[in-house]
Amino acid sequence: MNHLAAIAIFAIIIFTGNVNAHENKAKASGHEALTETSLQIENWMTDEHVWNVQAAPGTAREAEAELKVESWMTDQKAWELAYLAATETEGELALEDWMMNNTYWKI
Known part of the structure; x- marks a missing residue:
């Protein structure tokens, strides 16, 4: 089963490596060719x-x-800023008994 998966992955790499790309123009999308109509003020837009x-x-x-x-x-x-975000003070780091107890760290 692993052999078959390896062959499939190798085949995908071979096929994607043989892509034949000719153009290098970047196109955003097909809407670039469309032209917009000019905006017109209609009567309802200025009606009191x-x-x-x-x-x-x-x-x-x-x-x-x-x-x-x-x-x-x-x-x-x-x-x-000092009033809005009061700074918290932390205590000093210290080794505790459980950190050095061998029974906790045996695998």
Whole structure:
């Protein structure tokens, strides 16, 4: 079975090595040959009735909340990198008993 698999892999290598490529032009895709039509402004694009929200009868606009500057937005301490990402201190590396115990490391 292994012999048959090795022959199959060798045959694939032989066949892929015999590729006969002639052109070396790079083409992104077939859409490069298409030409785009020019863009035209249509009447509905500039019509006030289409874009004026209050023009539609029976519709009410939602009142948006007023934007306010809050204290945290202007607090200099809130934007300091040292404050945002507090550095953690790690203890010293030390050898522990289980690391040197031979019973844990016997195979």
